[in-house]
Amino acid sequence: MNKKTFWILAITYAAITFIFNNVFHTAFGAFLMTLSYFGLAFAIISFIYLLIQSFLRHFFYNRKKDPTDKC
16 A cells, blocks of 8 residues: 555545544544544554553663673
């Protein structure tokens, strides 16, 4: 999926969620809003996990180096 398609889908989803949740106050809009919150929570947790994983890999990589080797 290219960037243009992704952004069209994202903007369409946001517009539909806004209209159904804030304008019409429907159950479908509430469901889409809940789905958006779960997506946001998943993205934040995934970002934190990848950040911690990167720091741990960097820490253990530097730990395995020979301390007498000065480059």
